[in-house]
Amino acid sequence: MRHIGQAGKFFTLTAVTSVLLLSGCGSTPKTQSKPVVVKPTPVETSKVEEKVTPEHKLLEAKKIWERTRNKEQRDALLLQAADLYLQNQQPVLAQQVLYEVKEDGISGGNHSYYSLLVTKAYAGMPNASVEELLAMLDDVKATGETAFQKAELQTQLFTQQGNYAAAANSVLQTNLSDEEKVHQVWQWLTTIPKDRLHEVGRAYPALAPFITLRELTEKNASSPASLARELQNFQQVYRGHVLENTLPDNVLKATQLTDAGANDIAVLLPLSGRLARTGQAVKNGIMSAYYTDVEKRQDEHLLPRLRFIDTNGVDTQHLLNEIGDTKFIVGPLLKDTVESLIPNLPVGVNVLALNRPEELAAPAIANGTSPNNSVAASPKSLLDDDLQSSGSELTAAEEQGELDTIDLANSMNYFGLAPEDEAKQLAEHIFSKGYRAPIVIAAQSSLYQRMHTTFKKHWKSLNDQENKRRTNITSVTFNDSNSLREGITQALDVAQSNDRINQIEYMTNDEVYNMPRSRRDIDAIVAFASPQDTELLNPIIEASLNPYDGKQVPVYATSRSMDYDSGKNQWRDLQNVHFIDMPWLMPSHSWQSLQQEVEQAWQNQNTMQKRLFAFGFDAYQLLPQLGMLNTLKYLSHEGLTGTLSLNQQGEVIRKQPQAIIRNEKVQMLSE
Template sequence: MRHIGQAGKIFTLSAVASVLVLTGCGSTPKTQSKPVVVEPTPIETTQVEDNVTPEHKLLEAKKVWERTRNKEQRDTLLLQAADLYLQNQQPVLAQQVLYEVKEDGISGVNQSYYALLVTKAYAGMPDASAEELLAMLDGVTGTGETAFQKAELQTQLFTQQGNLAAAANSVLKTNLTDDEKVQQVWQWITSIPASSLDSVGSAYPDLSPFITLRELTEENASSPEKLAKSLQQFKQVYRGHVLENALPENVIEATQLTDAGANDIAVLLPLSGRLARTGQVVKNGIMAAYYTDVEKRQDEHLLPRLRFIDTNEVDTQHLLSEIGDTKFIIGPLLKDTVERLIPSLPLGVNVLALNRPDELPDNASAKGLATGSSNPAIADDALASGTGLAGDDTQNELHSLGLPTSLNYYGLAPEDEAKQLAEFIFNKGYRAPIVIAAQSSLYQRMDDTFKKHWRILNNQENKQRANITSVSFNDSNSLREGITQALDVAQSNERINQIEYMTNDEVYNMPRSRRDIDAIVAFASPQDTELLNPIIEASLNPYDGKQVPVYATSRSMDYDSGKNQWRDLQNVHFIDMPWLMPSHSWQPLQQEVEQAWQNQNTMQKRLFAFGFDAYQLLPQLGMLNTLKYLSHEGLTGTLSLNQQGEVIRKQPQAIIRNEKVQMLSE
């Protein structure tokens, strides 16, 4: 293809003809009943007339060149043709015109226009580099429509890169309405980790008011009334800012909530029968949180009345009768009771259920939870968070009552820990783990959840195959055999033996483990994990110079076994409740608990923390449901709510070093 307008040559139609030929053989232009109405060009120095086609501009460019040999005027017309092609959803033809213009060299007056059009033509294409296009946009100057289009493209490209802060900053420079700007920026600002907000504010000063607003809502999360007063001061400080008259919708909703005022709370727990011990420990946690409130408020008249209702072997009608007109409920604890009771509750009730049903939309991980066991440890496994049962219509009806009404589900589901562990390991960059799971229903469920979520994470990177090596065991022998085979140590030994047999000489070599494995994940009891870790260390070749980390969940930790356990679990990473960590923020509370309930075992400590957090969460549900980015730092972890009303629990990471539990900051 010849280049357009070379010096000393007559401009015929090198660019024009090539574009027109492509028009003819690529796709036949559709006949339009109405002429295309073209918006004003993004460059202030040129204007595209109404009711013209790209071909008109190409022919006009030809005539200008033949008559005047004015390169700048000709190129301006060609760029306008490319602009029209883009507006007519014909990017290939636009790209061809832009290529021809580039080959002849871009004059200074057209540099910005050209860069803007090239970015528009290639933004969003799979092979286009967002980084290169953003660099090209840096050279675009201009005001008005040009600046708006530049900001819109920058927003698109920064979003593709996942740079939400830069995207939010660019949105503010677009020609969207104030409400649209605020809602979009607020969505991104509340998606950024709190730890990054200071650096975001320094890099993008225009976002500082939004960051201040987020911090303000977090500081006043306990009281809609206090939040409303703080917002009035905020508006005075930022008078004239877009946020003065266009606050985010969910912030406005939060100020309109009624303070919880939970003066009567019904707690539904199994307090007799085979699960009485489990129910009693949860009750102890609730009572401890209640008395912590007593110390804070210093006014018993402001405290709610707690009523504990035994759910053991009673029907739904009996529970409804016991609940009466109570508007705040904690529980039930058992899954089948939750499934029976929640749909029968009247409107206007605030519920924090301590389990979730089997069948929930978009939540297959809840299936197969075991409940009703006489073993307290198994009963603990049944505690699972879940999704609200009420549909959108019901939620709207509840909202219309003017109460902080919510249906939420909170628990200690083992599947949730498996999912968190998968995300943590994946975000660390590991891609080829060995997953070792004991052959029991609990650990197999965790194994299934981990693998399912691992596939989802791989799919997000467009990887068709999740590279997982699975090991399942039911005793120490199958555990050892499974690990050695998974690490390829057994095959390595066989190769050494074959060489010795063939040469009749002893081969001085070490069995070598697989080099592709980058992490090992264990779903096993504390006792099995103590056996597993030394086997792994013995199976890994020390001469490889590669350390393969071992990861586990709280289900592999027992804090009652003494120091020997920590010795056998050396270097194992795991997640667990802050309440079980050696250094946490509730030391005075821990001392009181140890005096009141001596010799609590590990499972009882977890159930206690569960009850404590449930009580503290109840009055915050209205605000947490409205402002999803808010969280509560609880004994069981960092607690927040998702769109379905599930309490999402993020636990901290720790590692065993020198026979001690050591918290990790990441």
């Protein structure tokens, strides 16, 4: 087998080395000289004498060869020379010695040592094959120090490969301290999707206790006290395991949080004026979640008192007076109100704002706000545009709890339903499916152009990760049905195909029996448009694609293209369109009994009101979990609006399920 990333035949050893190689000592595994006992199997590395240089080993190898013609001893010494070159940060010289050893044939007793050194010499090099190096490590006999080095190399290679489960399994076999092992395993294990944990546990039994710990934290996400009790039982079960005395830092911090036992919550919403219906829909969701808790606890006195404060037409000082000493706030809803109120809040207030500000420095220290009262920078929110058009979604905020111990955490988080977030999720999904040349069709309005811009920007970042310079996006912008049809046919190259057919007919005076052909490089179509425009767009796309190409080009949209009030005609025109939307609006969600109660209480809710209701419901349900979600970033909450988790800036990351229109019905997709 050729060397991986071979450095070439030449290298600049000392004069002694050159003589050695020319004299037939060539390239062969090494044995240690007189002061060091040769042990071909297993070979312990990094145990050579102090002040011994690689050149000393090369000279010893030459002498052994001239005196005894013992190839095994000579090669062992050459391998020790290569080992010393690696320790001296001279990988090119080590690679040349290893190459010469390989060319002369590797004896069985030195094969394990040789495989280990080759892996050390080439691991991390850009042209090295990770798979080949891992295969070489399989030949290394893992005993003593060699076992630790093998585990370290496997950890490095599996990490390069992105196989974090295997890397976590390998790091447990290194000689790192218990604290370092737990920290690294936990860091990797919490990046693995929840639905893969069972598979990982079967493949790597040593990770089973860590998986159990993660499941335990997820089960007790709403109660730090309950988590602390369960951890005591966990440590009893796993006595003698590294996790008995060394738990991950963030898990320990989570147990020190206090349960979110707020007895007074102020909810800031516009309950009068032009946005009264919007505020009322959010309020309905909050109240529904509140009474759901009443039923669970069977005791209304255990729940906090909710105070709704109308933000319409009042100034910041009036809101501060209304809030008083309340430590928990939900809202405000409008971006301007969020930006004016937050800097003026006193120390110790926990805010679940229902909009994202333009941009705020973090942490903010204003009017006595402590560093604990952190405010995260956030992307631009579309809430105000949405409310004015009353056909769009909101942005909300979630609380980022500081990891202080006994006191209630000061926090500021943002729970977003912004359309830009949907554009990013769509870009990630389409990219993960392997599509690389989409057409993006966007209506010529501020809302959809923002989504278009976000998609293109995120698409470029995804391509950058693959070191691709071209993003291969074809953009189409329209403002009416005519420009829509013209833009699609031009983007698909159908218009040019028709022109070519007409030109041939003109030149030959014969009718050309041919179909106009669409571009074959296009692999997906993305639509950012209103439900009405999307209903027009989909049939135009189907008519423009050449049916004889035998190629299906999927059409993708966001929730902004879906209106559940239009009846079955809409679904007919949207046949085969893929889209993302809230679980609450999907036909087979997990809250059927709640849906029946909502339909009885608030009849004839339109699509927008249903989304606002889900938004309010999730906002209330997140309250008791915010501290844990901020502390254990891998935790998530399955809400009506999607799977919700927190990023490092305290913003909610929302993943919505995918669906497709088939036979005039919405069908959920599993991926």
